[in-house]
Amino acid sequence: xxxxxxxxxxxxHTKNGERSYPPVIPIMQDIQAEYRWLPExxxxxxxxxxxxxxxxxxxxxxxxxxxxxxxxGEHQINLCMGTACHxxxxxxxxxxxxxxxxxxxxxxxxxxxxxxxxxxxxxCCALAPVMVIDTDYHSLQxxxxxxxxxxxxxxxxxxxxx
Amino acid sequence: xxxxxxxxxxxERRNAVMAERPxxxxxxxxxxxxxxxxxxxLEVYEAFxxxxxxxxxxxxxxxxxxxxxxxxxxxxxxxxxPQGVFYANLKPKNVADIVEETIVNNKVxxxxxxxxxxxxxxxxxxxxxxxxxxxxxxxxxxxxxxxxTEIDDYLALDGYxxxxxxxxxxxxxxxxxxxxxxxxxxxGGGGFPTGRKWEFCFKEQSDRKxxxxxxxxxxxxxxxxxxxxxxxxxxxxxxxxxxxxxxxxQEGYIYVRDEYPIAVRHLRIALxxxxxxxxxxxxxxxxxxxxxxxxxxxxxxxxxxxxxxxLHSIESKRGMPRQRPPFPAQKGLxxxxxxxxxxxxxxNVPLIxxxxxxxxxxxxxxxxxxxxxxxxxxxIRNTGLVEVPMGITLRELVYxxxxxxxxxxxxxxxxxxxxxxxxxxEHLLDLPVDFDALNEAGSIMGSGGMVVxxxxxxxxxxxxxxxxxxxxxSCGKCTPCRMGTPLMLQxxxxxxxxxxxxxxxxxxENLAKTIKNCSLCGLGQTSSNPVLSTLRYFRDEYExxxxxxxxPACLCPSLIRYEIDxxxxxxxxxxxxxxxxxxxxxxxxxxxYYIHNHLCIRCGACEEQxxxxxxSRLxxxxxxxxxxxxxxxxxxxxxxxxx
Numbered sequence: 001x002x003x004x005x006x007x008x009x010x011x012x013h014t015k016n017g018e019r020s021y022p023p024v025i026p027i028m029q030d031i032q033a034e035y036r037w038l039p040e041x042x043x044x045x046x047x048x049x050x051x052x053x054x055x056x057x058x059x060x061x062x063x064x065x066x067x068x069x070x071x072x073g074e075h076q077i078n079l080c081m082g083t084a085c086h087x088x089x090x091x092x093x094x095x096x097x098x099x100x101x102x103x104x105x106x107x108x109x110x111x112x113x114x115x116x117x118x119x120x121x122x123x124c125c126a127l128a129p130v131m132v133i134d135t136d137y138h139s140l141q142x143x144x145x146x147x148x149x150x151x152x153x154x155x156x157x158x159x160x161x162x
Numbered sequence: 163x164x165x166x167x168x169x170x171x172x173x174e175r176r177n178a179v180m181a182e183r184p185x186x187x188x189x190x191x192x193x194x195x196x197x198x199x200x201x202x203x204l205e206v207y208e209a210f211x212x213x214x215x216x217x218x219x220x221x222x223x224x225x226x227x228x229x230x231x232x233x234x235x236x237x238x239x240x241x242x243x244p245q246g247v248f249y250a251n252l253k254p255k256n257v258a259d260i261v262e263e264t265i266v267n268n269k270v271x272x273x274x275x276x277x278x279x280x281x282x283x284x285x286x287x288x289x290x291x292x293x294x295x296x297x298x299x300x301x302x303x304x305x306x307x308x309x310x311t312e313i314d315d316y317l318a319l320d321g322y323x324x325x326x327x328x329x330x331x332x333x334x335x336x337x338x339x340x341x342x343x344x345x346x347x348x349x350g351g352g353g354f355p356t357g358r359k360w361e362f363c364f365k366e367q368s369d370r371k372x373x374x375x376x377x378x379x380x381x382x383x384x385x386x387x388x389x390x391x392x393x394x395x396x397x398x399x400x401x402x403x404x405x406x407x408x409x410x411x412q413e414g415y416i417y418v419r420d421e422y423p424i425a426v427r428h429l430r431i432a433l434x435x436x437x438x439x440x441x442x443x444x445x446x447x448x449x450x451x452x453x454x455x456x457x458x459x460x461x462x463x464x465x466x467x468x469x470x471x472x473l474h475s476i477e478s479k480r481g482m483p484r485q486r487p488p489f490p491a492q493k494g495l496x497x498x499x500x501x502x503x504x505x506x507x508x509x510n511v512p513l514i515x516x517x518x519x520x521x522x523x524x525x526x527x528x529x530x531x532x533x534x535x536x537x538x539x540x541x542i543r544n545t546g547l548v549e550v551p552m553g554i555t556l557r558e559l560v561y562x563x564x565x566x567x568x569x570x571x572x573x574x575x576x577x578x579x580x581x582x583x584x585x586x587x588e589h590l591l592d593l594p595v596d597f598d599a600l601n602e603a604g605s606i607m608g609s610g611g612m613v614v615x616x617x618x619x620x621x622x623x624x625x626x627x628x629x630x631x632x633x634x635x636s637c638g639k640c641t642p643c644r645m646g647t648p649l650m651l652q653x654x655x656x657x658x659x660x661x662x663x664x665x666x667x668x669x670x671e672n673l674a675k676t677i678k679n680c681s682l683c684g685l686g687q688t689s690s691n692p693v694l695s696t697l698r699y700f701r702d703e704y705e706x707x708x709x710x711x712x713x714p715a716c717l718c719p720s721l722i723r724y725e726i727d728x729x730x731x732x733x734x735x736x737x738x739x740x741x742x743x744x745x746x747x748x749x750x751x752x753x754x755y756y757i758h759n760h761l762c763i764r765c766g767a768c769e770e771q772x773x774x775x776x777x778s779r780l781x782x783x784x785x786x787x788x789x790x791x792x793x794x795x796x797x798x799x800x801x802x803x804x805x
Contacts, residue, residue, distance in 0.1 A: 082382030123385030126234030137200030
């Protein structure tokens with residue numbers, strides 16, 4: 001794995017030096033922004049360069065929800081499970097999505113197309129229940145068919161690639 | 163941009179900005195916070211721009227895109243000044259009409275104003291709307307007037323005037339005294355008096371001090387901090403500058419949720435602008451006060467809203483709380499004295515300095531002063547952010563500002579304070595909303611989330627929901643919270659599944675009290691509130707689950723069954739097609755549709771698909787076994803039809 005970008009990110013965050021403990025969280029955030037997840041070689045390299053035990057990075061990666069140690073889906077679906085979405089029926093929608101995609105929350109479909117995550121909360125309670133695909137917000141009020149939204153996404157991808 | 167090296171230079175710049183903006187010049191302002199953008203407000207903005215260019219009105223009218231105006235239900239919406247006409251739920255195709263009517267003909271385009279669904283009364287002006295009428299929008303009004311990426315917009319509205327006043331004429335003690343006198347209390351949930359907090363930090367001797375803005379808004383159902391940062395980031399920065407001056411800090415951090423991309427972007431731009439103008443940096447406005455602010459992005463942990471956990475997170479460690487004392491004012495960030503306040507608290511500071519402590523203290527109740535922003539969400543007509551004077555009753559909030567419960571449903575409870583708060587029942591609706599009254603009722607104000615629940619909400623399920631949340635968010639450091647929340651969850655899950663035993667409720671209550679008394683941090687100590695408050699006010703619902711194995715709201719999947727009303731059913735076959743487990747049998751037009759409850763997984767797909775609402779949920783899992791006459795007994799195996 002080419003670690004040039006990882007080095008650049010570490011340089012960027014440590015150029016002002018001096019803190020007793022290196023800024024590993026922003027570094028990991030930027031690594032994740034680059035690769036969409038935290039590949040093991042990148043973490044091992046970061047630990048070595050910063051003289052931090054790898055277990056510290058693993059601890060942080062598993063403590064904070066935004067870090068992922070496995071690749072996300074090509075499209076990441078975040079279903080909001082905030083309170084307003086919950087009372088508006090988000091648990092039933094989660095069931096529908098899981099059946100539609102054939103995966104459980106936290107997993108990625110076999111073809112790598114879709115990843116499904118529960119999040120709390122995206123703060124768009126007026127749209128509850130809300131689903132965010134990549135950066136698009138979908139309000140699932142009323143009789144919105146989530147299956148159809150997924151199908152359309154798949155179709156539009158096929159169009160682009162063909 | 164030229165650096166402002168003195169108080170006079172700041173005033174000169176403000177004068178120059180204001181000279182360019184006559185107040186009577188028409189302005190169209192499109193609300194575009196996260197919710198607005200999700201509903202297409204940027205497309206509406208674009209359509210306005212085109213309509214204006216098409217009519218060659220660029221010189222006649224200003225077009226602005228701002229943060230959220232609070233009325234989420236009416237997004238995308240636009241405000242036309244100076245008249246104050248409010249247009250709601252706009253589509254790009256409506257926009258040309260509005261420009262023509264409002265700007266060219268100077269009339270109200272009646273078609274696009276808000277009309278009350280019940281009374282059919284229509285409201286042309288924002289000030290007339292029931293949603294806005296009762297509000298006291300000290301902070302949110304600024305959101306409607308400021309383009310968040312334009313520092314001049316903020317300067318034109320007395321922006322950084324409070325900082326100038328503080329640097330020019332107030333000592334550190336003066337500032338602290340003013341804040342103390344205003345009665346401002348922490349808006350993040352604790353309600354601790356802000357002035358006293360500042361004083362603690364001020365009194366500490368240290369070569370280095372920090373101020374921190376807690377923008378890790380983790381409560382599900384609360385988004386006022388996001389809205390302030392998106393819509394008016396400079397007011398938060400100005401508040402921090404004043405606080406830093408008062409306590410003697412040189413550096414500040416804003417710890418913001420990374421899930422708020424627009425807030426992060428606007429904040430970053432605002433910080434750069436403030437630095438360029440010399441409002442952050444060395445010798446601010448020619449004084450000997452130097453201060454800069456960094457942004458620290460959260461990585462997704464609810465517990466980081468707790469101040470000691472937040473500090474650990476800024477230090478790039480796991481966000482685990484620690485024992486207090488020492489308080490952050492004594493030993494905070496990198497062991498230096500640190501003052502932490504929430505976004506809304508910081509945002510109130512410039513207003514108090516500008517308008518005076520007396521102005522602020524004149525609003526609200528005896529012990530809770532000023533206004534507070536609430537996120538009014540859930541089963542309510544007017545979803546949105548509302549800023550009201552402290553002391554308004556819950557009833558006024560829910561029924562007058564919020565417009566009541568939609569779909570003719572009955573109000574059941576309002577949940578305040580997020581996972582650390584509780585559920586308040588109907589008979590307490592006349593409770594004044596302030597820090598202390600909500601505490602007495604077994605809830606908390608928290609950061610201001612208010613989720614309204616109607617009769618279709620099961621309160622045991624709500625308790626379960628919050629326990630699931632808290633179990634996942636417990637940092638694991640102290641035993642009562644780490645072990646206790648999963649145990650509480652186990653009991654509540656058992657109750658929801660219909661396996662509760664009579665001793666469960668007492669066990670739950672005891673456990674909840676133990677966790678409350680023994681946990682290390684605020685998250686643990688308040689994690690029992692959802693359970694204790696629902697047990698206190700909705701014990702009958704728990705008992706129905708335990709003794710009668712019935713979910714009165716017909717929501718808990720294990721305690722309900724679905725049934726088709728043969729009278730209403732039109733035999734359209736939609737439910738059978740929708741069922742993922744082939745639990746429905748029947749033939750098109752044969753009026754013999756039937757749900758086999760032993761196969762049904764209670765996913766709700768049939769109920770949702772039914773065009774005539776013939777499918778309903780009934781209490782009791784297994785109905786008395788009597789296959790209805792005519793129902794085909796050939797229920798296909800029960801295999802899943804995925805996809």
